Every structure is written in C-alpha cells, then in structure tokens.
Amino acid sequence: MMLALSVGALVAGAAYLMLDRTFLRVVIGFVLLGHAVNLLLFSSGGILRRTEPLGSEPDPAVTADALPQAFVLTAIVIAFAITVYMLVLAVTGRADEEAQAEGDGEAAAPDAAETDAPNTDGRTGAAPRSTDEESRA
Template identity: 40%
Template sequence: MELALSLAIGIIFGAGIWLLLRPRSFQVLTGLMLMSYAVNLFIFVMGRVWLDQPPLTPAGNTPDPRVLADPLPQALVLTAIVIGFATTALYLVVMIGARGLTGTDHVDGEEPEL
C-alpha cells in the first residue's frame, strides 16, 4: 500500500513539474494544481491511513491514543484545499486578463518565432 501511494504521489508531482515547465499559462496553472494535490496527498498519508478508526475521542471514554486516527493532517489538508481553490481562481483571473492584454497565453508574453 505504501509503495503504491508513494509512486502515485511521485507521478502526480512529476507530472506537475513537467507541466510547470511548459510555455502556456494554462499548462503552468494545471501543473501548480497537480503539485498542490500531490502535496495534500503526501500530508494526508503522513498522518497514516486508518480504516474504521474514529479521528476523535468519543464522549465519556478515554481510549488508547494509539488506536485513534490523527485529526491534524485531515484539518491541514482541508485548509490547503480551500486555499488552493482560492489561489487557483486568482491565477485563472490573472491568466485571462493577461491573455486579453497580450493576445497570447504564452508565459513570456510573445510567441516564439519559427
């Protein structure tokens, strides 16, 4: 399970870096989103994947803390998803504005001459 998750995170992050190096602004934006998804997945997996375990202590009980899922990575990933959505919306608005001003979506502002 750990090997599959590690490979998935590495492939997603690698694809994000590859897209980040592309000359079009939409590809750069997609690469940033993929990299943020990979980092979110990494943070979530670092909190261990628990099956059928409560993330919080039930009222009136004091169970062994080793059997509870850690709620901190879940809270961090939820916060990162919200911030990532807002950042993506901002990048998209800037990208559309730059496309309207320059007439191209190339990251340098001009098409390369062939």
C-alpha cells in the first residue's frame, strides 16, 4: 500500500510541475514521473512475496522475476539520457523566448539613444528616411 501511495504522490507532483510554464520545472516533473514509472515497474515483480532472483538453489515459486528489474534498469538509463537532453535545451534553447518576454512590455518604447539624437530631416526618435532620389545620388 505504501508503494502505491508513493507512486501516486510522485505522479501528482510530476503532473503539477509539468503544467508550469518554466522549462526547468517541466524537467523536474519529468524526473519525478520517471521515478514513479520505475517504482511501478519494480512493484510489478512482486516485491513482498518474492526473494532474490539468483541464489544457490532458487525455488521458482518464490524467486523474483528478473524482467521488471531489467525494465527498470533500462528505464533509468533512458530517463537519464532524456533528462540531460532536456536540461541542455533548458540552458541553450530558451534565451530568445526570455528576451522576447522581457521586451513585450517595452515594445512601443524606442531606445534612449534613438530619441536623444536628432536626425538630418529634423525628426527625433526615428531612423532617417531615404528617398529614391537620395539613394541614387
């Protein structure tokens, strides 16, 4: 019963973290979900009524099934690889979106350097306009 409650708590925490917009919380939620799946796979082998899978004279009636243990080992390796990949994406792939989110509130305001310097046509705060006649000359 305690194992089932642990799996449920890990899945609930993972779902809560994965619904957040912050990419690092999504990665942590994915790690929690991986741990929950590992516990679920491990519990499918019958942890209370079984003994170790190898021994001097293993009795097939009480010997633990080695297949869920192999699945958990494989799942740990795959989850680790995906977690590292997601952390690399969190570090490198989100810089443009964070800069874009910071600039949303100031999208209408021009830079201070542009507003202070007057242009050749007498306007301030805008780039000088070039006409076709000026560009041909």
